Amino acid sequence: MCGLIAAFTRDGVPPTGLAAALAAMQARGPDGEGLWQEDGVALGHRRLAILDLDARAAQPMHSADGRYAIVFNGEIYNFRELRQGLERDGHVFHTGSDTEVLLALFARDGDAMLRKLHGMFAFVVWDRQARRGFAARDPYGIKPLYVATIGNGIMLASQVKALLASGQVSRAPDPEGQAGFWLLGSVPEPRSWYRDIQALPAGHCAWIAEGAIQRMACWHDIGQAWRDAALAVEPDDAAVVAGVRAALRDSVARHLVADVPVGVFLSGGIDSGALAGLMVEAGARDLQGITIAYDEFVGSHQDEAPAAAVLARHYGITHHVRRVGREEFLEDLPRILAEMDQPSIDGINTWYASKAVAELGLKVVVSGVGGDELFQGYRSFRQLPAWVSRWRRLSSFPGALALGRLAGGLHARRTGNARWRHAADWLRSLEGAYLLSRGLFAPDAFPTEADTTVLAQEFDPVAHVVAMTGSLPAGPRLALGQIESMTYLRNQLLRDSDWASMAHSVELRTPLVDAHLLGKLQPLLSSFARFPGKCLLAQAPDNPLPDAIQRRNKTGFGIPVSRWLAEAGIAANDGSRSWARQVASAWTKADGVKA
Numbered sequence: 260m261c262g263l264i265a266a267f268t269r270d271g272v273p274p275t276g277l278a279a280a281l282a283a284m285q286a287r288g289p290d291g292e293g294l295w296q297e298d299g300v301a302l303g304h305r306r307l308a309i310l311d312l313d314a315r316a317a318q319p320m321h322s323a324d325g326r327y328a329i330v331f332n333g334e335i336y337n338f339r340e341l342r343q344g345l346e347r348d349g350h351v352f353h354t355g356s357d358t359e360v361l362l363a364l365f366a367r368d369g370d371a372m373l374r375k376l377h378g379m380f381a382f383v384v385w386d387r388q389a390r391r392g393f394a395a396r397d398p399y400g401i402k403p404l405y406v407a408t409i410g411n412g413i414m415l416a417s418q419v420k421a422l423l424a425s426g427q428v429s430r431a432p433d434p435e436g437q438a439g440f441w442l443l444g445s446v447p448e449p450r451s452w453y454r455d456i457q458a459l460p461a462g463h464c465a466w467i468a469e470g471a472i473q474r475m476a477c478w479h480d481i482g483q484a485w486r487d488a489a490l491a492v493e494p495d496d497a498a499v500v501a502g503v504r505a506a507l508r509d510s511v512a513r514h515l516v517a518d519v520p521v522g523v524f525l526s527g528g529i530d531s532g533a534l535a536g537l538m539v540e541a542g543a544r545d546l547q548g549i550t551i552a553y554d555e556f557v558g559s560h561q562d563e564a565p566a567a568a569v570l571a572r573h574y575g576i577t578h579h580v581r582r583v584g585r586e587e588f589l590e591d592l593p594r595i596l597a598e599m600d601q602p603s604i605d606g607i608n609t610w611y612a613s614k615a616v617a618e619l620g621l622k623v624v625v626s627g628v629g630g631d632e633l634f635q636g637y638r639s640f641r642q643l644p645a646w647v648s649r650w651r652r653l654s655s656f657p658g659a660l661a662l663g664r665l666a667g668g669l670h671a672r673r674t675g676n677a678r679w680r681h682a683a684d685w686l687r688s689l690e691g692a693y694l695l696s697r698g699l700f701a702p703d704a705f706p707t708e709a710d711t712t713v714l715a716q717e718f719d720p721v722a723h724v725v726a727m728t729g730s731l732p733a734g735p736r737l738a739l740g741q742i743e744s745m746t747y748l749r750n751q752l753l754r755d756s757d758w759a760s761m762a763h764s765v766e767l768r769t770p771l772v773d774a775h776l777l778g779k780l781q782p783l784l785s786s787f788a789r790f791p792g793k794c795l796l797a798q799a800p801d802n803p804l805p806d807a808i809q810r811r812n813k814t815g816f817g818i819p820v821s822r823w824l825a826e827a828g829i830a831a832n833d834g835s836r837s838w839a840r841q842v843a844s845a846w847t848k849a850d851g852v853k854a
Contacts, residue, residue: 263382265394276426284305286598292304293318308519332380337375341376345364357378381404392467401769405451443698447746448749463478491784499786508541512541515538521624539800545577550567551563598758606758679695690725706839736785753769
């Protein structure tokens with residue numbers, strides 16, 4: 260895991276700007292820094308050494324013939340198999356890194372190499388002979404890559420704040436990106452907080468020449484797996500169990516590829532517990548499990564530590580419980596906001612878990628993020644289809660719509676949640692129900708910090724969701740799996756996992772967020788409804804999770820942020836909305852413009 264910067268311009272970028280951008284990503288790569296330039300092109304890199312720790316694997320890396328140069332952020336888990344194929348073709352390697360394999364594969368296959376990669380990645384290649392650049396990003400968007408328009412060309416980087424640090428990029432706001440934050444608590448791709456910065460979308464690649472993106476294409480759409488799943492013939496239970504177990508074992512084993520020790524985030528839940536069990540079975544030695552705990556939760560169901568301790572004993576894992584209190588949070592708050600790459604209402608727990616990982620001297624950790632999206636574990640998979648179905652029946656009666664709007668308005672006033680004013684209209688569709696459930700502020704009730712002119716009064720919840728996901732399958736559970744994977748997981752959980760772990764120079768790996776795993780499970784996805792409570796995941800290890808863990812109600816990685824802010828007199832204790840205002844105010848101060 261690393262940080263990269265690339266500039267393609269008509270007359271160059273000031274060296275001070277490139278140096279400042281690299282300095283802004285120091286935590287992403289404390290093990291080395293490199294910068295290479297020629298006319299109109301610059302490639303820079305910060306290295307976190309995970310594979311081939313020798314300096315010979317440093318970046319930017321050049322092909323043996325000098326034609327190609329690459330900067331790369333991520334890991335290619337099948338690089339050894341790919342290397343063997345290239346060696347059979349006569350290629351000679353000089354490092355043990357996946358970067359060199361990636362570069363050789365591109366030199367041989369061009370963009371056709373993308374479908375051969377199993378991993379998380381964002382990279383930029385420069386072809387010195389053709390004077391053309393190429394950039395690509397993994398299917399889920401685990402690794403970020405942003406593109407900024409500057410006066411004389413474009414810049415690409417692993418972080419928005421690195422682009423801003425270059426001094427070449429405007430801080431002018433993107434009203435639609437900021438509206439997305441107020442609506443759902445994260446900025447939706449491809450937008451960013453800033454007008455002149457956009458994400459290269461997940462699963463996309465781009466060709467660059469003459470200081471501009473000449474062509475962009477989607478090379479992998481994870482939504483297609485969910486659409487195709489609706490067409491699959493459902494197998495019997497035994498085939499589903501066997502297929503899930505084999506696919507998970509393969510994914511976990513691949514995610515252990517490293518030349519340094521790998522730890523695991525250990526909550527008291529099914530996702531991290533199953534991964535811990537599978538990691539042990541895959542040969543992980545002296546596995547370290549990290550749990551975050553809060554004094555405010557002691558004795559309550561929200562305290563993850565006791566359940567995590569059960570899992571650690573069950574799988575023979577060394578268990579570390581890291582306690583976090585209000586005073587530490589308030590002391591860390593300025594740093595957290597400074598390291599948050601784009602505004603988000605989440606990520607704090609991952610920040611502290613990664614802090615604990617770094618304190619143990621580990622560079623790599625496995626996370627159970629993505630388990631609820633893949634195995635349909637959120638309450639929304641049961642609740643939202645029921646809401647929509649029930650309202651469709653009720654709204655067919657005369658006067659029901661008007662009555663529903665009245666009841667929604669009363670509920671909104673009673674709870675202080677303005678979204679419920681729209682319940683009668685939004686519950687006509689699954690997309691609307693999703694926004695009602697997952698949303699932060701109603702589009703016509705943004706706080707004073709927001710630009711209230713962006714979202715029209717005729718807000719269309721279906722169009723808003725489909726803009727992020729593409730077309731959806733007809734089945735509500737599969738549709739929700741796609742929605743959760745391409746909105747909340749992509750725009751919030753994965754993005755937060757990246758900045759929060761990289762702030763501590765920790766590489767976070769996601770065996771349950773993997774395009775190859777999704778492809779293997781695609782024929783089985785429609786059958787998951789027959790296996791409630793993520794039991795397929797819980798029973799995947801040969802030594803399944805203890806029954807008490809499987810029966811335990813989901814808590815998630817909770818953290819008492821709103822309570823701490825209220826006790827410190829910083830913000831009202833109104834859940835995520837107060838934290839959203841606190842986050843936005845940090846960007847307002849930094850930008851000198853209205854949030």
